[in-house]
Amino acid sequence: xxxxxxxxxxxxxxxxxxxxxxxxxxxxxxxxxxxxxxxxxxxxxxxxxxxxxxxxxxxxxxxxxxxxxxxxxxxxxxxxxxxxxxxxxxxxxxxxxxxxxxxxxxxxxxxx
Amino acid sequence: xxxxxxxxxxxxxxxxxxxxxxxxxxxxxxxxxxxxxxxxxxxxxxxxxxxxxxxxxxxxxxxxxxxxxxxxxxxxxxxxxxxxxxxxxxxxxxxxxxxxxxxxxxxxxxxxx
Numbered sequence: 103x104x105x106x107x108x109x110x111x112x113x114x115x116x117x118x119x120x121x122x123x124x125x126x127x128x129x130x131x132x133x134x135x136x137x138x139x140x141x142x143x144x145x146x147x148x149x150x151x152x153x154x155x156x157x158x159x160x161x162x163x164x165x166x167x168x169x170x171x172x173x174x175x176x177x178x179x180x181x182x183x184x185x186x187x188x189x190x191x192x193x194x195x196x197x198x199x200x201x202x203x204x205x206x207x208x209x210x211x212x213x214x
Numbered sequence: 215x216x217x218x219x220x221x222x223x224x225x226x227x228x229x230x231x232x233x234x235x236x237x238x239x240x241x242x243x244x245x246x247x248x249x250x251x252x253x254x255x256x257x258x259x260x261x262x263x264x265x266x267x268x269x270x271x272x273x274x275x276x277x278x279x280x281x282x283x284x285x286x287x288x289x290x291x292x293x294x295x296x297x298x299x300x301x302x303x304x305x306x307x308x309x310x311x312x313x314x315x316x317x318x319x320x321x322x323x324x325x326x327x
Binding site: 143187201206 | 257258259314321
């Protein structure tokens with residue numbers, strides 16, 4: 103079973119920031135938080151991952167709370183092309199191999 | 215640089231038949247994983263191949279088997295197809311078995327009638 107909880111759906115206005123929350127209250131000390139997204143009819147796409155520090159790349163920012171029990175993925179200026187299902191996954195690097203445990207994800211709809 | 219490619223794109227089979235799906239990993243990647251995604255659900259991990267061996271397996275029956283070739287490409291075989299095997303089958307590759315990021319292909323849509 104997935105170790106994360108996400109809202110099933112969210113809306114965001116085009117050009118505004120999209121903030122997608124994720125709860126992972128049972129996360130272990132060696133587990134990372136990963137975010138992937140899946141645009142309709144495509145395979146999932148890696149976005150970002152982090153352990154305990156906030157992370158930023160060209161796609162998004164990841165904010166992890168100090169107790170590591172929750173995190174927020176931020177898309178700073180959402181566009182229509184960001185409409186997708188976003189998956190939050192916790193995974194221990196190295197000892198879990200390739201296995202990603204996907205939950206139901208959050209379906210983000212970016213509206214004009 | 216081609217990403218992960220999968221063939222065929224779509225496939226229709228009948229119950230009891232066998233099917234083989236194919237995956238070519240991203241250039242330079244040596245580790246391949248397979249996932250099954252039922253309609254409306256997140257992908258479920260089937261297994262992972264590295265150095266031509268199955269290294270990790272999810273909760274799938276023995277009807278699901280695979281193979282990795284010396285060029286790192288991979289096949290997923292499903293025997294005795296059931297209606298419930300209808301799904302999108304995704305292949306993902308990684309640069310190495312320890313790499314963080316997985317790159318997914320577009321998937322093969324299998325319909326079992």
